[in-house]
Amino acid sequence: MTRRDWALLTVNPVSTQACIAAAGIVDPEIVVGALWSGGGFYVQQPSSRAELTFVQSTRIGSWPSLGSLLPAGYADRAESAGAAWWTEIHSNGWEPGRAELLLAGIARLSEGWVVPLGGGDGEFSPL
DSSP states (O other): OEEEEEEEEESSOOOHHHHHHHHHHHOTTOEEEEEGGGTEEEEEETTTTEEEEEEOOEEOOOGGGGGGGSOTTHHHHHHHTOOOEEEEEEEEEEOTTHHHHHHHHHHHHTTEEEEEOTTSOOOOBOO
């Protein structure tokens, strides 16, 4: 079981609907609920009690401030897409690969990418 942090860099804000749709592929028992009066939400796998906590998506106002997180070529591609959103995700208790699979689905539905944060390998993974 692991604890890890990611961000989703997306064209659309990450929604609970995207999480529910992606969760249905990974495990139909996964539940999604609101946190902090709408400031975030959680995704929980009841069988393992593994959780992902999503902090409300924030609109990106300055692409240069994200340049150090993105490999060559992706900053230009993302910037040309126009508006973008940054969503932080904190995980706890997921079996290796399960959270990544769920996040990959959410990123696809939100038109974006998964960016590993602290403790990750620092690689940007376009999906």
